[in-house]
Amino acid sequence: MKKSVMLFAATFAAALSFVSCVNSKYANDTHLAIEDGKTVVERYGQLQVIGTDLCDQNGNPVQLRGMSSHGLHWYGKYANKDVITWLRDDWNCQIWRAALYTGGQGGYVSNPALKERVTDSVEACIENGMYVLVDWHVLEEHDPLLYKKYAVEFFDEMSKKYGDKPNVIYEICNEPNGEKVTWSDNIKPYAEEIIEVIRKNDPDNIIIVGTPVWSSQVMAPSSDPLKNGKNVMYTCHFYAGSHKAEARKNVANALKAGTPIFVTEWGTTQASGDGGVYEKETLKWMEFLKAHNISWANWSVNNKGEDSGILAFNADREAKGNWKDKDLSKDGKFLRRILRNELDMKSWKQEQKNK
Numbered sequence: 001m002k003k004s005v006m007l008f009a010a011t012f013a014a015a016l017s018f019v020s021c022v023n024s025k026y027a028n029d030t031h032l033a034i035e036d037g038k039t040v041v042e043r044y045g046q047l048q049v050i051g052t053d054l055c056d057q058n059g060n061p062v063q064l065r066g067m068s069s070h071g072l073h074w075y076g077k078y079a080n081k082d083v084i085t086w087l088r089d090d091w092n093c094q095i096w097r098a099a100l101y102t103g104g105q106g107g108y109v110s111n112p113a114l115k116e117r118v119t120d121s122v123e124a125c126i127e128n129g130m131y132v133l134v135d136w137h138v139l140e141e142h143d144p145l146l147y148k149k150y151a152v153e154f155f156d157e158m159s160k161k162y163g164d165k166p167n168v169i170y171e172i173c174n175e176p177n178g179e180k181v182t183w184s185d186n187i188k189p190y191a192e193e194i195i196e197v198i199r200k201n202d203p204d205n206i207i208i209v210g211t212p213v214w215s216s217q218v219m220a221p222s223s224d225p226l227k228n229g230k231n232v233m234y235t236c237h238f239y240a241g242s243h244k245a246e247a248r249k250n251v252a253n254a255l256k257a258g259t260p261i262f263v264t265e266w267g268t269t270q271a272s273g274d275g276g277v278y279e280k281e282t283l284k285w286m287e288f289l290k291a292h293n294i295s296w297a298n299w300s301v302n303n304k305g306e307d308s309g310i311l312a313f314n315a316d317r318e319a320k321g322n323w324k325d326k327d328l329s330k331d332g333k334f335l336r337r338i339l340r341n342e343l344d345m346k347s348w349k350q351e352q353k354n355k
């Protein structure tokens with residue numbers, strides 16, 4: 001009796017997974033930075049948003065995965081061709097994020113020369129056939145409207161320079177935050193203006209807009225949409241040790257409401273960027289993002305010694321890439337396996353059992 005119940009359950013589960021596999025429009029995604037000698041940009045070309053999906057030039061849904069720089073004014077030395085190429089070839093990254101802090105000491109507004117770290121990143125990604133997120137890293141200033149004047153100039157210049165390259169994705173405000181900063185009064189008017197500036201020079205590359213409360217309130221855009229939302233996505237950020245099932249539910253609801261989501265930043269740790277690596281919680285998120293075809297960039301490439309940094313404390317001070325196991329932090333070793341498609345929830349659980 002017990003045996004037959006088990007047999008029934010197993011058959012039912014197998015049938016279910018067969019059905020879900022056949023029905024899934026995401027089933028064949030292989031996540032390779034290079035496949036049959038072709039880079040991801042050669043294969044996917046001009047990206048576009050269809051419904052809530054990020055799609056390639058032919059309208060097939062794609063999921064991009066890769067790494068974010070740390071603040072370019074702190075660890076910008078890693079935003080170079082050697083490191084970005086290593087991340088493509090050894091880590092299987094298809095995307096790189098250049099995080100340009102805008103406010104604060106040493107941020108772009110007080111230190112405009114920092115732009116070179118962004119252009120170095122963009123050029124390395126163009127040469128490498130990778131996508132690149134140009135991240136206007138709103139954080140300390142809370143409100144994207146505060147430095148709008150600088151953002152207008154910056155995105156006008158970037159879109160004039162690189163608007164004809166399919167590699168570039170504009171992330172126009174990392175994490176708006178603060179009680180007084182709302183979608184309707186701050187983020188939306190800012191986004192509409194910046195999108196207009198970019199669209200004059202670049203009619204089609206993807207633009208990503210931050211959401212209220214450090215890019216967590218992903219439902220906001222659906223009730224008060226942008227006037228110019230074509231090929232626009234919205235971001236949700238999470239740190240696996242702080243944001244869990246409820247945050248995933250918010251994302252699922254936003255997708256249901258028709259809001260395309262791109263996770264431009266997430267970490268394996270607590271929101272502080274420290275506090276340990278949450279492996280199981282991370283793998284839950286990885287399953288979720290894969291099932292919903294949501295692209296992502298992980299925070300971040302640095303050797304500061306914080307838990308969310310992929311390098312061991314003080315490793316690779318020359319910023320050359322070519323990292324050995326000893327150069328990587330716990331976070332780095334874990335993420336490398338995820339990106340190389342060597343680890344998922346199932347194999348991780350098995351490994352825990354075998355320990």
Ligand code: IDC
Nearest residue numbers: 139174175214237239265271272273299306
């Ligand atoms: C953190 C860095 C940390 C730095 C701090 C400064 O990891 O070294 O001292 O910024 O503000 C974010 C932000 C991102 C944060 C990260 C971790 O986008 O800039 O980086 N985080 O706290 N949002 C949620 C977490």
